[in-house]
Amino acid sequence: MKFIPAVFTFMLTIALAIQVGAQREATNPVIFADVPDVSIVRAGNTYYMSSTTMHMSPGVPIMKSNDLVNWRLVSYAYDTLANMDALNLENGKSTYGRGSWASSIRYHKGTFYVSTFAQTTGKTYIYSTKNIGKEPWKRIAFEPSLHDHSLFFDDDGKVYMLYGAGKLTLVELRDDLSGIKPGGVNQVVIENASKPSEVEGRRGGLGAEGSQLYKVNGKYYLFNITWPPGGMRTVVIHRADKLTGPWEGKVGLQDLGVAQGGLIDRPDGSWYAYLFRDFGAVGRIPYLVPVKWENGWPILGVDGKVPGRLDLPASKGLIPGIVASDEFTRKKNEPSLPLVWxxxxxxxxxxxxxxxxxxxxxxxxxxxxxxxxxxxxxxxxxxxxxxxxxxxxxxxxxxxxxxxxxxxxxxxxxxxxxxxxxxxxxxxxxxxxxxxxxxxxxxxxxxxxxxxxxxxxxxxxxxxxxxxxxxxxxxxxxxxxxxxxxxxxxxxxxxxxxxxxxxxxxxxxxxxxxxxxxxxxxxxxxxxxxxxxx
Missing domain, CATH: 2.60.120.200 (Jelly Rolls)
Incomplete structure (x- = not known):
């Protein structure tokens, strides 16, 4: 009776093939941990991502990936944001819920830039390096604190930040990025960026914020998060032929409350939106959503929904790239504390x-x-x-x-x-x-x-x-x-x-x-x- 073992072997082979096939597929969320306000840039075949950790020190974590799914910590933009009571937990003061907020990472002419802002200090910060993880970050700080800004290098060499909540303002920066340029562009470009998601008769909600600005095929695209009253967190997208407008907007995604983020392209020409979802006590967790282009607009999701599975390599887990065990033994030339801490x-x-x-x-x-x-x-x-x-x-x-x-x-x-x-x-x-x-x-x-x-x-x-x-x-x-x-x-x-x-x-x-x-x-x-x- 060799038939039964043969059938068993065949079925086992099929089952293993299905299992291996499933393991080759990425799933959402791509990171089941608190990595909020993500901003991603691609340099060649490598992706870099910045995030928010607010009152934690060091701050503005930088992660690296070759496939958009498997990430590892490689740097922080700063060791110490500032030396003051609230950041030091001194004299009864703290900066819980503040510190540095949503960052913007960019790659321009061989240099990486990461910008952020802090209510605690009232300043905007720009950090730069040519080699993430191997060279220190240089710091520029200036006032005021530009809320949820997006750093943007235009094709004509000018540099801008677009910032705000609800009412969005565009400012031109000095050539050396040391502050807002006197006499440069400084104007409100969208009076009410939440408008595309508003429902007639309902007022209030979260004003559009979390700006991330891009230029694709000669057009400007702006991503924001809104939270319409009685609704869920929503992606709103605007586009324009000029940075100063006029801007036209539409709802980009309204599903599961997955929102706030932007666009990233892959070397093969495909596109994704990177976003996050509030998921209770674990925090704000990153999702990837496939993007197709139709009539000059990025169309997010699969039939308007966030897919559970993605046509990307499977995750190998968060250990040791995002979290890791530590025996507290150190070899010569090893850092005192791994970046997970x-x-x-x-x-x-x-x-x-x-x-x-x-x-x-x-x-x-x-x-x-x-x-x-x-x-x-x-x-x-x-x-x-x-x-x-x-x-x-x-x-x-x-x-x-x-x-x-x-x-x-x-x-x-x-x-x-x-x-x-x-x-x-x-x-x-x-x-x-x-x-x-x-x-x-x-x-x-x-x-x-x-x-x-x-x-x-x-x-x-x-x-x-x-x-x-x-x-x-x-x-x-x-x-x-x-x-x-x-x-x-x-x-x-x-x-x-x-x-x-x-x-x-x-x-x-x-x-x-x-x-x-x-x-x-x-x-x-x-x-x-x-x-x-x-």
């Missing part, structure tokens, strides 16, 4: 170390703080979907009375599992701020110097639930506290982040040693393609 606000570099104890991250308290959200030198990474977990091993030998150190999920409605030092005793605590106010849910006496901590996040279908656990031996894990209902809040304007922290509530000078941070995708076989239509 960002500090919550500006760090005080005197009080963290990877050399004080080889193979450990040491966080030393330098002042008395009132809460996790005001703790300086909290080291963060993105959480990611559909489900992810972060874990660490913590040595508490050098903590002082009143110190709190551990692993948190950073947002306004945060959650954390930590060790609290009280006199000569130590306890494990879980704090849940899911209601907006922190509540200590559970406290467990701790009688050893090393403890293992874990935070697990479930973002599938916007479930947005996190749980915390601990282990005394690194093998057997026990739950602690209560599930955290995560919520994306405007005061912070970021997706939840894993955070390693240590802060003093009584006396500075104590330290906590983190042996490693390990991040893991715990999504299993979740059908990411289905996420695109949720």
């Amino acid at each position: 960002q500090w919550n606000h500006n760090p005080d570099n005197r009080f963290w170390s990877l050399t004080a104890r080889k193979g450990f991250l040491r966080l030393t308290t330098a002042r008395v703080d009132t809460s996790f959200l005001m703790a300086r030198n909290s080291l963060t990474q993105r959480t990611f979907g559909p489900a992810s977990e972060g874990s660490t091993a913590l040595d508490i030998s050098n903590m002082k009375d009143g110190d709190i150190a551990g692993l948190g999920l950073l947002q306004k409605n945060f959650g954390l599992v930590a060790v609290r030092a009280s006199g000569n005793s130590r306890s494990l605590v879980m704090i849940n701020a899911g209601t907006g106010a922190p509540v200590e849910i559970e406290s467990i006496p701790l009688n050893q110097t090393v403890v293992y901590l874990k935070a697990s996040c479930d973002f599938l279908n916007k479930k947005d639930i996190a749980t915390f656990s601990y282990s005394l031996d690194g093998k057997t894990w026990l739950p602690i506290g209560s599930p955290l209902k995560m919520a994306y809040t405007i005061p912070q304007f970021i997706g939840y982040r894993f955070a390693l922290f240590n802060y003093a509530t009584k006396t500075p000078g104590g330290s906590a040693d983190f042996d490693y941070f390990r991040v893991k995708d715990i999504s299993g076989t979740a059908n990411l393609g289905a996420v695109g239509r949720n």
Whole structure:
């Protein structure tokens, strides 16, 4: 009876072929993590993307890809935006929800430019380099802060920024990009960019912003996001024969709330729109939408819808390009911190170390703080979907009375599992701020110097639930506290982040040693393609 094995072998071959074929296909979202306000440029066969991380330091992350799907962090536009109380988490001030906002990346005559703006400082910034990741960025800063601007190099050599919300203004820059050019173009070019998406009888909503400006085949194209009252986030597209107008506009896409972004072309001549979608607590996640050109307009989507699957190479996952584990061991000439890490606000570099104890991250308290959200030198990474977990091993030998150190999920409605030092005793605590106010849910006496901590996040279908656990031996894990209902809040304007922290509530000078941070995708076989239509 050789027939049955032959049939079995044939069916297995077919099944494997289908599986391999499916793996060759990209799915939306292309990045299931908080990478908002994306701007993308192509230089030859390589794509570069900038994004927003606001109060994080370093800031304006730059990512690189060869296929528009698989991205890796290669640089930041700046290490420190400015040295001031709000950015340093000093004197009770913070810049949660502010810092630097939507950036614009451009490639012009062999030089990369990334521009951004900050309400915190009231300035507009332009960073430039000829070799991303290998040469430092040069910085230009000027006033005022031009909201959601798009940097644009025209064919005649002139440089512009188009900015605003609802009413959009075009300004010409000086030749050296050092500021707005006196006597140059400075005029409102679109009085109400939201108009194409407005519904008769309904007023209000989000004024068109997030401008991204392009020139294709001699015409100018402008992408904006709007949010009509009673509707969803919407892509509005305008076009014109001259930068100063007149501009004509239309709705470009209205599906799933996928909006804000722009256009990118591939070497093979095909086009895509890159956009993002607000997806609950994980943050604002990037999507790609195919584009066809009809009658001089870019037509987004498939029959006006955002596809779940894309004719692009499959994702290889976000690890280690966007997030990564870290054993805190360093070889000679390696950077102190991989690019996946960002500090919550500006760090005080005197009080963290990877050399004080080889193979450990040491966080030393330098002042008395009132809460996790005001703790300086909290080291963060993105959480990611559909489900992810972060874990660490913590040595508490050098903590002082009143110190709190551990692993948190950073947002306004945060959650954390930590060790609290009280006199000569130590306890494990879980704090849940899911209601907006922190509540200590559970406290467990701790009688050893090393403890293992874990935070697990479930973002599938916007479930947005996190749980915390601990282990005394690194093998057997026990739950602690209560599930955290995560919520994306405007005061912070970021997706939840894993955070390693240590802060003093009584006396500075104590330290906590983190042996490693390990991040893991715990999504299993979740059908990411289905996420695109949720």
